[in-house]
Amino acid sequence: MFFILCLLPILGTAQETERCKVFYSEDSADFEQWMQANQSTPTELEERMDFNIPMIFHIVHNGDVLNSIGNTSAESVYAQIETLNEDFNRKLGSNGYNDHPDGASLSINFCPAKVDPDGNVLQEFGINRIQRNKPKWSTSEIRNELMQEVYWDPSRYLNVYVVEIATSGLTRFLGFAQFPSSSNLSGLNNDQGGASTDAIVLHNAVVGNHEKVPNFGLLNENNLGRVATHEIGHWLGLIHIWGDGDCDADDFCSDTPNASDPNNSCLENQSCGEIDMIENYMDYSPDACMNIFTNDQVARMITVLRNAPRRKSLNTSNVCREPINQSFFDNKITIGPNPVQGEFFINFNYSEDLSNAFALGVNLFDTQGKRIFNTSRKVDDLSFNIDVPAGIYFVQVSYEDFAKSFKILVIE
Numbered sequence: 213m214f215f216i217l218c219l220l221p222i223l224g225t226a227q228e229t230e231r232c233k234v235f236y237s238e239d240s241a242d243f244e245q246w247m248q249a250n251q252s253t254p255t256e257l258e259e260r261m262d263f264n265i266p267m268i269f270h271i272v273h274n275g276d277v278l279n280s281i282g283n284t285s286a287e288s289v290y291a292q293i294e295t296l297n298e299d300f301n302r303k304l305g306s307n308g309y310n311d312h313p314d315g316a317s318l319s320i321n322f323c324p325a326k327v328d329p330d331g332n333v334l335q336e337f338g339i340n341r342i343q344r345n346k347p348k349w350s351t352s353e354i355r356n357e358l359m360q361e362v363y364w365d366p367s368r369y370l371n372v373y374v375v376e377i378a379t380s381g382l383t384r385f386l387g388f389a390q391f392p393s394s395s396n397l398s399g400l401n402n403d404q405g406g407a408s409t410d411a412i413v414l415h416n417a418v419v420g421n422h423e424k425v426p427n428f429g430l431l432n433e434n435n436l437g438r439v440a441t442h443e444i445g446h447w448l449g450l451i452h453i454w455g456d457g458d459c460d461a462d463d464f465c466s467d468t469p470n471a472s473d474p475n476n477s478c479l480e481n482q483s484c485g486e487i488d489m490i491e492n493y494m495d496y497s498p499d500a501c502m503n504i505f506t507n508d509q510v511a512r513m514i515t516v517l518r519n520a521p522r523r524k525s526l527n528t529s530n531v532c533r534e535p536i537n538q539s540f541f542d543n544k545i546t547i548g549p550n551p552v553q554g555e556f557f558i559n560f561n562y563s564e565d566l567s568n569a570f571a572l573g574v575n576l577f578d579t580q581g582k583r584i585f586n587t588s589r590k591v592d593d594l595s596f597n598i599d600v601p602a603g604i605y606f607v608q609v610s611y612e613d614f615a616k617s618f619k620i621l622v623i624e
């Protein structure tokens with residue numbers, strides 16, 4: 213099993229310089245073979261598609277006041293998601309931009325889920341707040357208790373647990389992630405872990421972006437949202453750029469210079485005959501000096517997004533869209549003006565930019581139940597001219613199994 217723990221030395225102790233550790237299993241060789249075999253070619257890169265990653269942040273608190281570091285605000289979550297989109301897309305004008313010749317963009321969209329697994333619209337998009345009578349969680353408690361109790365289908369959601377991770381000795385854990393499982397591909401037996409733990413975990417003191425939403429509880433060197441970028445890099449198959457070993461250890465990306473150790477500062481460093489790429493998200497440098505994924509790293513992530521179970525399925529997950537259901541019809545569709553004089557409109561209060569994506573059925577009945585007309589209209593074209601005798605009529609609006617009827621008075 214692959215599991216990656218990212219650690220941070222406790223402030224005030226100089227002994228611990230490593231903030232992250234990776235535990236490999238005997239499956240790692242299989243995983244690398246699979247990755248090599250499935251590496252995207254440059255041609256594929258040019259034709260690459262956009263990827264869609266619905267996210268749910270399980271914010272686990274201990275009765276902490278809302279919008280505190282122990283119960284992260286929705287604004288901080290959205291700042292975090294915005295940061296991910298900047299970093300993975302190398303967005304011009306953002307902290308995630310670089311002009312490095314090896315820099316690359318993944319063309320990906322991280323979005324907050326709008327519905328829970330049962331289809332209910334979330335009170336706070338992308339957020340599931342969980343109160344537990346427990347101030348801190350060890351990594352094993354997170355994996356063996358919390359994740360087993362609470363996880364949303366990882367083929368539809370990227371589960372993100374935000375929790376105060378307990379320190380271990382002199383080391384503070386910033387987060388961890390599960391590598392992509394590939395057991396259905398290439399005949400390889402490389403199970404990286406079950407569905408319930410197929411997630412990323414973030415210490416609650418690193419979630420958000422201090423520049424976007426000031427939050428004075430964030431750790432100084434990790435207040436720009438890059439721990440999440442790093443962990444999702446792992447979740448998409450990336451390995452630390454020093455290969456978790458000396459100069460002979462590889463991260464299987466030829467455009468990230470070999471390094472012998474992680475870097476913990478923004479100072480230039482040379483460890484294996486080349487200057488270390490401290491600005492790479494897969495190093496341990498402070499958030500402020502990170503801004504690059506390389507072409508080879510992006511190729512690995514694309515390979516995973518196209519092939520790995522519980523990754524490729526996210527691209528067709530529709531949980532970031534507001535559902536069209538009966539509740540939606542009851543609450544968000546109105547008609548007017550009423551009385552009607554020649555023309556009426558169906559008002560469709562839909563927040564998504566899906567104006568051409570689907571059509572509504574529209575029927576007009578008289579009081580005897582006789583259908584006057586029956587039409588199907590795209591949701592961006594919902595005005596109707598009617599030429600009927602004055603009187604009472606009924607307009608029925610429908611979509612799939614859902615419908616709502618309106619009584620209108622037509623006047624001369």
Ligand SMILES: [Zn+2]
Binds near residue numbers: 216217232233442446
């Ligand atoms: Zn890591």
